[in-house]
Amino acid sequence: MIPLLRSELRKVTTTKVLFFLTLAVVLFTALNVLLLVYLTPSAMEVENNDQLLLNPEYVTNILGAAGSSSIFVLILGIVAMTGEFRHMTITSTLLVTPRRSRVLIAKGIIFLAIGAVIGLIAFTTAITLTTLTLAGKPHSPIDSGIALQILGGVVLGFAIYAFVGVAVGALIRNQVAAVVGALIWVLIVEALLTVFVDWIGKWLPGGALDAVLQATNVSGRGGSEVLSVGAGAAVLIGYAVILGALASATTMRRDIT
């Protein structure tokens, strides 16, 4: 398994998609922090930002920008898996490792690790920029306990979300269909389901991710119910495992022609 993991890691480090999606995470996180620090959200009825910065919860929100770019991590996992079929590198992959589920597991493990690292990068971006921009302004202090909770949530959440991406890519081998399908699911279907079927939201992948990320306050679910961090992580891992098993039993068994 070690050689296989090394090979899967090499695949990621020899192309640029990891770099660009990580860059997107950094930029999107930075943008979120800067907007929260320098502009006043229209929902907040306050005179100016300086007042908000004195509110501990608002400062937590700023740091929580670390969890705002989860979608890029999901797409990374999808692109990595579907890329094998798109560029037909799956042929040389399976020639070396004909047991297909092993390939899927190895890729899943590597992307758990990559997702965790991207989570760490996102958190580092958020806390660095928050510290820098708040310096010199009167603000509520950054609570180190909450910061650690955010760090843990983002690392765990991004790790599992990248793993989910790999499983989705194995099930939907067409890259464009998988990426577009995932975006539609996350941005439209899940949002609608959550609005109209109240109890279901927390059990959906996005709701489970929100549970893991709950310290970041970025769920945007307007206070709708979420699971505990542990239960959310379990549900999210469950989705990845079920999608992966489903792919192993169906799409991954197909002839490679």
Next chain:
Amino acid sequence: MPTIGQALTVEHLSKRFGQVHAVHDLSFSVEPGRVTGFLGPNGSGKTTTLRCMLGLVRPSDGAARIGGHVYRDLDHPGRIVGAALEASGFHPGRSARGHLRVISDALGLPKTRADEVLELVGLTDAAGRKAGGFSLGMRQRLSLAAALVGDPGILILDEPANGLDPEGIAWLRGLLRGLAREGKTVLVSSHVLSEVQQTVDDVVIISRGALVQAGTLADLAGNGAIRVRVRTPRREALVAALQAPGGSNTPTGIDPTGPDELLVTGLAPSDIGRTAFLAGVELHELVQQTNDLESLFLELTATGAPGGTA
């Protein structure tokens, strides 16, 4: 110490894709220490057969074995079999070296192996370039390099000469001959016999998914031994004379090809002429058929050849 190859055996292999019978009850074997040409027109089922051998396509019936095992049961298959299936299986943004390192990593080989095989196929100068910018010939060389990473005893190459210039083809010939001399098993597919004629020892010819002929190249050439077209107004009399017992030479085959025409196999024109003369049969034409392998190959694989998709 080079790795010695094992035999490949295909046993009653069939593959259907929906209504299409791509391969139909195909059996043959490929021996180590020889270069075997796997020949057939485009769409005759060569690639499907190779993909069945390599565990990429599941046979509908029968099996392909490597040293007695199906591909997915092999320990470290990448060190036993090296395959180059198509020139397009590269990530366009990954360098040649990166592509090979992905493979050498999975095989548990040191990173330096990538540069060794790049040198072997003459791509050292392009090692750091992205495969997306490669010409067809360079892609073929990279495919071949990928097949060689694990120093396998068996090489399976699908149309490796496609896109190579004449110099490249000569180079490929030398490489494959050398590998066979080391005792490796080399299977090379092609849709043009003349492309591999100077490289192969054995041939397996298929058409429309079924075996047409398998044997040595010499057998194939011998199969077309001597064929003579004869035109005579007294066809039956000539046939009787040729088949008469006691004659020093008898033909291996006599096929009527027209009301006044015969195709005689296994006798020289001079023998036929003498027999006709002694029997008093008038001849209008006595022509030895050209005996080149390419036309024989085309004839063997033409529509109506044995096999078919039924």
